[in-house]
Amino acid sequence: MQQNLDPRAQAIVQRALDNATGNGGEVGLQVAAYLDGKLIVDAWSGIADPQDLRPVDGDTLFNVYSVTKAVAATALHILAERGHIDYDAPVSRYWPEYGAKGKAATTVRHVLTHRACVPQMPREVTPQRMCDWDWMTRAIADLEPLAEPGTKTLYLSMTFGWIVGELVRRVDPGRRSLGQFVREEIAEPLGVRDLWIGLPDALEHRVAKQIDAMLVTPPEHLPPLFLASMPPQVALVPQVFERADVRRAEVAGVGGIFTARSQARFWALLANGGELDGVRLLSAQRVAAMSAPRANSAEPDAVMFGFPIPITEGGFWLGGDHPPVGCVQNHRAICHPGQGNSIGWADPDLNLAVAICHNRLFNPASIDLDPLYPIAQSIRQAADMLRSG
8 A cells, every 4th residue: 555545545445445355356466546646555455376376466467358459559659749750641651551451541639539440450370470560550551441541440459559559650759669669668668567468477476367257258259349359369368468479569559557546647647637746747628629429429330240449539438328338327427448448537527536446357238247346336435535535
């Protein structure tokens, strides 16, 4: 636990965490929250590895899957802030090879808003090839769009990370990889150490063991585009994402390994309008603009079971009152869920930032079945208590 935290706020959230691991089916949990730019909760509960009964602590690392997309998108926004990339320019201006096979008109904004129409992973992808950045970016540049770019919403389940990451690499004056850029331009300025996109081997011992409790849908009942976007051989499951080579690789859209403490500080930057503790990475105007709902937000997404996905202009999700964003509640808050129910969010109305990391992959069908929802409620309760004195 961090020092100088109000013990009353900690106790409210700790009770919810212990209940989730004791009665709610969760195995290991870690939560951190910021209010008005100040850390108010830093708590954990349960077991990081059921095999050796290693307990979770504040330094336990967790796979967060698509929560990674929020960090990747923010890296791109920082480069836009510095004038290195234009949202309405074609991707091929910065990455000429990407213009192949009918993708020349794809804009950076189409990518951020999941309207680039290339949700499918390359047919020949394997876990090993997924770890080869050059192979992946060449193969994605050679994809044929499934519709005219910009005309249809097709969620970029995995391809988002390589497209955004390659744009970062191409337009960054230092030509840094996404993982290096995040470390040097987001994590270090904010004073955090555990926003890893590409985990050093020396830190593997800190990663929580994943427990797959996902409700299984038979493949014949899954949308074909869902399977194309996350093929079985590279599915978001422990067998793939606990491989040492996959952890080490920069799997830029779904491979992040974070602590809640570090992730919450990232969200606090956004909740606080792009500035935290005197460090400004984004203007308040840019944060507001990238938090605006995208056009066509109500359009059904054929990748995601025909449901509309509440995406913003900046590539985030908006909060709601149902999974996977039910913990967030506020429809104006930006967030990003990850496979298995991990989530982080920035609520501008409350200036509240929250990260919830856990190691039990589960996909609740409703808020009532979401073991993390009472934790989210406890954080809001703690924030209300602190605000009222």
